[in-house]
Amino acid sequence: MGHRTINPESLPKPSGFAHGMLAGNMVFLGGQTALDKNMKIVPGGIVEQFTQAFSNVLTTLREAGGQPEDLVNVTIFLTDVEDYMANGREIGRIWREMANSQYPAMAGIGVTRLWQEEALIEIQAIAVISER
Numbered sequence: 001m002g003h004r005t006i007n008p009e010s011l012p013k014p015s016g017f018a019h020g021m022l023a024g025n026m027v028f029l030g031g032q033t034a035l036d037k038n039m040k041i042v043p044g045g046i047v048e049q050f051t052q053a054f055s056n057v058l059t060t061l062r063e064a065g066g067q068p069e070d071l072v073n074v075t076i077f078l079t080d081v082e083d084y085m086a087n088g089r090e091i092g093r094i095w096r097e098m099a100n101s102q103y104p105a106m107a108g109i110g111v112t113r114l115w116q117e118e119a120l121i122e123i124q125a126i127a128v129i130s131e132r
Helices: 046-063 081-086 088-099
Strands: 003-006 020-023 026-032 071-078 105-110 121-128
Touching (some): 020 046, 026 046, 046 081, 046 088, 046 121, 071 081, 081 088, 081 105
Parallel strands (some): 071 105
Antiparallel strands (some): 020 026, 071 121
16 A cells, blocks of 8 residues: 655645655644745744635645545644643634534644744644545
8 A cells, every 4th residue: 555645735845755645544744833835934923824824724624535534643833832832712713614513532732943934833733534
């Protein structure tokens, strides 16, 4: 069984990485920051960046044939854990709006910086596409 690279045309063209890899019914979703299609981090704070980064993850997942409920593991890298926690209610509301109220295994990890200097968040995930 081979692997298939998943690079949605609506996301910035990757260079040196893939947005996702489909291996069997598993999708490994590469870390997504809040880049828009113009390769710019969206303006605003952690809430706006979470929305864009999570949208990028879900775009890749859907391109692979999956849905948000197929997420089994999500890792969120944060440059300011306290800011994320202070906005947790709003971020939770956005999560439910985008992915319903099913939550996968998750981790939040504080880091000193991300690839794009202005990025506040990066989201990486694994999904198992269930038969429908």
